[in-house]
Amino acid sequence: MEIRRLNTLRGLAALIVAISHFSNRSNLFDRLLGGGAGNLGVMLFFILSGFLMSYLYLDKPPTQQMLINYIGSRLARIVPLFSLVVMASFLTPYFYDIDTFASLISHLLFLHGNSILWTIPAEVQFYGLFLVSWVLCWKLPLAKLILPLMVFLSAFLLNHKTFHFNVSSLSVTISAMKTLPFFTVGCIFGALYGARLKLVQFQRHYYLLAILFILVLYPQIFLTLFGLRLKLWEETSILIAMGGVFFFVVFLVPDGNMFIENKIGDFYGKISYSLYLLHVPVMSFLKYMNLIDNNLYSLTAFLTLVTLVAAASYTFIEKPLGGFIRSKIIRH
Numbered sequence: 001m002e003i004r005r006l007n008t009l010r011g012l013a014a015l016i017v018a019i020s021h022f023s024n025r026s027n028l029f030d031r032l033l034g035g036g037a038g039n040l041g042v043m044l045f046f047i048l049s050g051f052l053m054s055y056l057y058l059d060k061p062p063t064q065q066m067l068i069n070y071i072g073s074r075l076a077r078i079v080p081l082f083s084l085v086v087m088a089s090f091l092t093p094y095f096y097d098i099d100t101f102a103s104l105i106s107h108l109l110f111l112h113g114n115s116i117l118w119t120i121p122a123e124v125q126f127y128g129l130f131l132v133s134w135v136l137c138w139k140l141p142l143a144k145l146i147l148p149l150m151v152f153l154s155a156f157l158l159n160h161k162t163f164h165f166n167v168s169s170l171s172v173t174i175s176a177m178k179t180l181p182f183f184t185v186g187c188i189f190g191a192l193y194g195a196r197l198k199l200v201q202f203q204r205h206y207y208l209l210a211i212l213f214i215l216v217l218y219p220q221i222f223l224t225l226f227g228l229r230l231k232l233w234e235e236t237s238i239l240i241a242m243g244g245v246f247f248f249v250v251f252l253v254p255d256g257n258m259f260i261e262n263k264i265g266d267f268y269g270k271i272s273y274s275l276y277l278l279h280v281p282v283m284s285f286l287k288y289m290n291l292i293d294n295n296l297y298s299l300t301a302f303l304t305l306v307t308l309v310a311a312a313s314y315t316f317i318e319k320p321l322g323g324f325i326r327s328k329i330i331r332h
Contacts, residue, residue, distance in 0.1 A: 003055075003193075003250070004260075004261040004265075004266065005249065005250060005253070005257070005260040005261050005265075006048060006051070006052070006250070006269070007265050007266045007268070007269025007270070008260050008261070008262070008264075008265030008266075008268070008269060009044060009048060009246075009249065009250075009260075009269075010045070010048055010268075010269040010272045011265055011267070011268025011269045011271075011272050011275075012041075012044070012211070012268075013041040013042070013044040013045045013048065013272065013276075014041065014045075014268065014271075014272040014273075014275040014276045014279075015041070015268065015275070015303075016037065016038060016040055016041030016044070016214070017038040017041035017042060017116065017276060017279070018038075018275060018276075018279040018302075018303070018306060019033055019299070019303075020033055020034045020035075020036075020037040020038035020041070021034065021038055021116075021279065021280065021283060022034075022279075022283060022292075022299055022302050023035075023037075025283055025287065025292060026292050026293060026294045026298060026299070027294045028294045028295070028296075028298075028299060029294075030220075031220060032218070032220045032221060032224075033218065033220070034220065035218070035219045035220040036219045036232060037217075037218040037219060037220070038116075039232045039233065040214055040217055040218070040232065040238075040242065042116075042119055043182050043232075043238070043239075043242050044214075044242065044246070045119070045276075046119075046122075046123075046126075046179055046182035046183050046186065047182050047183070047185055047186040047189070047242060047243065047246050048186060048246075049123060049126065049183060049186060050126070050130075050182065050183035050184060050185065050186025050187040050188075050189075050190065051186035051187070051189050051190040051193070051246075051250075052186075052190065053126075053127075053130050053186075053187065053190065054130075054186065054187040054188070054189070054190025054191045055190035055191075055193055056190075057070060057130075057134055058134060058137060058187070058190065058191055059191075061138055062131075062134050062135045062138055065331055067131070067135075068329060068330070068331070069329070069330045069331065069332075070131065070134075071131075071329070072325060072326060072328075072329030072330045073326065073330065074124075074127050075325055075329070076321075076322040076323070076325035076326045076329075077273070077322060078120060078123065078124070078273075079325070080317060080318065080321035080322060080325070081273065081274060081277060081313065081317055081318050081321075082117075082120050082277065083108060084317065085117075085277050085278070085281075086098060086104065086107040086108055086117070087104075088281075089107075090103075090104045094281055094284045094285060094288070095280070095281045095284070096114050096115050096116075096117055096280065097114045097115065098114060102169040102170055102171070103171065105170060106170045106171045106172070109170070110124040110125075111167075111170055111171065111172045111173070112170075112171040112172060112173045113173070115280065116276070116277075116280060117277075118173065118175065119179075121173060121175070122175040122176070122178075122179045125174065125175065125176045125179075126176070126179065126180065126183045129176065129180070129183075130183075130187070133187075161177045161178065162174070162175045162177065162178045163175075163177070178233050181239050182239065182242065182243075185239065185242075185243040185246075186246070189243075189246065189247060189250065189251075193250075193251075196250075196251050199251055199252060200254075202252060203251075203252050203253065203254045204252065204253075204254070205253060205254060205257055207248045207249070207252040207253050208248075208249060208253045208257060208259055208260055210244070210245045210248035210249055211245060211249060213241065213244075213245055214242075214245060217230065217232075217238065217241060217242075219232065267311075268307075270314055271307070271310040271311050271313070271314045272310075273314075273318065274309070274310035274311075274313035274314045274317075274318055275306060275307070275310035278306065278309050278310055278313055279306045279310075282302070282305055282306045282309055283302065283306075286298075286301070286302060286305070
């Protein structure tokens with residue numbers, strides 16, 4: 001069963017990242033929408049990913065074919081476009097900073113990621129941890145306690161640390177301690193989603209306004225409002241706030257809400273991965289053409305172009321290549 005509102009949230013997450021980076025690059029509104037705000041979009045992506053993995057797989061037995069289907073689906077989702085972007089980055093300076101063969105291999109093996117590409121190895125690390133948790137939840141009766149335990153350990157004891165080291169000449173980054181709380185909160189929500197019907201009497205359309213709270217968490221806006229600087233990945237309160245926003249929108253907004261379930265949201269949800277990976281090259285192209293300025297016209301042109309590029313990428317790269325991989329691996 002498709003949870004349509006997740007499409008809109010996924011598209012919103014990608015747009016938060018893209019607009020944040022544009023704000024930084026163009027100095028739009030004195031970087032009010034930037035200054036690290038893109039991390040909030042990434043956090044939303046991670047919660048969504050954890051939710052979907054838990055919702056789609058956790059209640060199904062991890063048979064050999066199910067595990068193969070799981071791995072095949074994950075590969076089909078992330079590998080084709082990511083690999084092409086990494087190769088393009090190695091061959092041209094207009095994508096991401098991958099200028100050595102060792103860096104190229106580190107990226108292709110999901111060991112490390114420069115710029116926003118760091119999130120893809122983090123996602124792959126989570127996929128591996130989820131697979132282990134999935135198997136354990138079916139093998140050991142108490143294993144379902146692993147999920148809340150992981151949140152506690154990673155959020156409160158390990159301080160969201162990221163570990164960097166080299167293996168031979170390859171860079172390796174382990175960011176699970178930084179990102180795992182958000183993935184795990186999503187997993188918990190996914191496991192609880194079946195109980196959403198019990199909350200029908202509490203559902204109200206105005207709970208959708210919780211999305212606006214994300215704006216308050218923008219570092220520059222938060223500083224303007226409260227005179228305090230947020231360290232997004234180090235603040236447990238951010239985890240609670242982002243999880244709260246997700247809960248209100250997914251659990252407490254009634255079905256059929258026109259603002260969260262609509263064709264525009266569906267469209268941006270489909271192209272969100274392409275938009276996320278390709279907005280930086282598009283922005284670099286516009287800067288090279290001297291077409292970036294600190295006004296809303298320039299932002300509109302950027303969003304229009306990146307939407308067109310992402311739509312083309314989804315249509316001609318993501319969808320066909322992902323479908324090909326699925327057809328070769330997944331069996332029902």
